[in-house]
Amino acid sequence: MADRGKESARPRRREGGKKPWGGRFARKTHPLVDMYTCSLDVDAALYSEDIQASIAHARMLGRQRIIPRADANRIVRGLREIEREIEKGEFSFDESLEDIHTNIEARLAEKIGDAAGRLHTARSRNDQVVTDLRLFLKDSVVQILTAIDAFQHALLDMAARHRDAVIPGYTHLQRAQPVLLAHHLLAYFEMMERDFQRLTDCYVRSDVLPLGSGALAGVPYPIDRESVAEELGFGETSRNSIDAVSDRDFVVEFLSCAAICMMHLSRLAEEIILWSSAEFGLIELDDAFATGSSIMPQKKNPDVAELARGRTGRVYGHLVGFLSVLKGLPLSYNRDLQEDKGPLLDTYETLVSTLLLMAEMLPSVRVNEERARAAAVANYALATDVADFLVRKGMPFREAHQIVGRLVRYAQGRDKELGQLTLREYQRFSPLFSEEVLQINLESALSARNVRGGTAPEQVRRALREARRRLRQREVKESGE
DSSP states (O other): OOOOSOGGGSOOEEOOOOOTTGGGOSSOOOHHHHHHHOOHHHHGGGHHHHHHHHHHHHHHHHHTTSSOHHHHHHHHHHHHHHHHHHHHTOOOEEGGGOSHHHHHHHHHHHHHGGGGGGTTTTOOHHHHHHHHHHHHHHHHHHHHHHHHHHHHHHHHHHHHHTTTOEEEEEETTEEEEEEEHHHHHHHHHHHHHHHHHHHHHHHHHHOEEOTTOTTTTOOSSOOOHHHHHHHHTOSEEOSOHHHHHHOOHHHHHHHHHHHHHHHHHHHHHHHHHHHTSTTTOSEEOOGGGOBOOSSOTTOOBOHHHHHHHHHHHHHHHHHHHHHHHHTTOOSSOOGGGGGGHHHHHHHHHHHHHHHHHHHHHGGGOEEOHHHHHHHHHSTTTTHHHHHHHHHHTTOOHHHHHHHHHHHHHHHHHTTOOGGGOOHHHHHTTOTTOOGGGGGOOHHHHHHHOOSTTSOOHHHHHHHHHHHHHHHHHHHHHHHHO
16 A cells, blocks of 8 residues: 555544534534534545645635735644644544544634634635545556556566566467567556556646635635645646536546556456466466465465456446446536545555555566476467468468368377478478478567567567667656656
8 A cells, every 4th residue: 555644644533523514504413414424534535635725725815815914824834733733643533524624624723713714715615625636636646657657667677587488378368379478568568558648648637726616606705726726736727617616527537547557457467367377387476475375285376466356346346436426416516526535545545556566576476487488389379370381382371271270180180289290291281381381480480570569589679678768758758847
């Protein structure tokens, strides 16, 4: 799990706070209502973002003389003290106050008195909450991008360590054609590159400040939204107040990007599970990244990969579940939107922890290169190369395909691999077969795929260099920004 400094945000509780909207109501809410509507267990994780946004808002109110500067300064000092209390585990939460935002405001009133009541001038919890959420999501995306980068480096390092290792390539989970292990790992590098691009794009649409939209219609004060956006690091301000408080597209987009990324990790996890089994025997996991059986002492289980595969379904569920929450909501804000934080927080934690763990695990994976090489040429994996031989002699590929299919059936009936057939046996199926067909082997099959994106050693070496270059360019660009 990534360390976002949120662990101290769930300290002891206190009861009996005054609700900010209580003036309209003659009776206290039912205790079950308090329990049902309270979101503290989830949104307490947003305390830092809430304080950060409130400080920027208070400063702006003071600069614009909407509230006295002295009160703005007291608010800022009080908020910083509250942040330290939360980080030290000294902050007592009041569950009757529903959420982290109201808890912070109530504590601020205890610390600085009536001046605290000025903080909520020119804002609503509607625009306050979504501002916090956007700040959290932006930071989460940055951390996930960093984790993707680390995972990509781990993939490239493993590919470089096993530059010459050959494995069977599969289609339909049947041995198909031999490929370099590095080529196979580079496929995951490309998947992660697309994930990186998607999340980078997602960041752009999250980088919009909604604060200043009020409950839904804007606010009747001379606020300076641009200065708040600049202080909080937002690239722009929202263009429509109704959309700003009700929009959760950026959450859905993040959940979608995360689901795709977890799908990629799950596919690799599945291959790790298969390859480490006795039936495949292509790799062995380090003891530090495996577990045992409580009853069978010989077992070494790929539990890390299995959990990554299993937790992918949980991330999918968050995406589908939150889409279902949104599908029937009229504009603008509805309390249903409170359900945005649980899926977002859990998805972030699941994805970033899986990326970091997989990046740590890959360097320790031991590859059985000898067994992998033997498996790569077994089961008539070079049959396509034999068909291509006939094509180079002038035969149409479909005809060559039929001939080699019959040749494979002949070899199977005699329990022979293609490399064990004699030229006379080859020529029983076509007179175009010549002595050169006996030279078809693993090396020739790999080298023949010498096209951009192919598994030929030359192409894979070039792809590795290109992948390294892309990561360096990204790092240079990020350091420049």
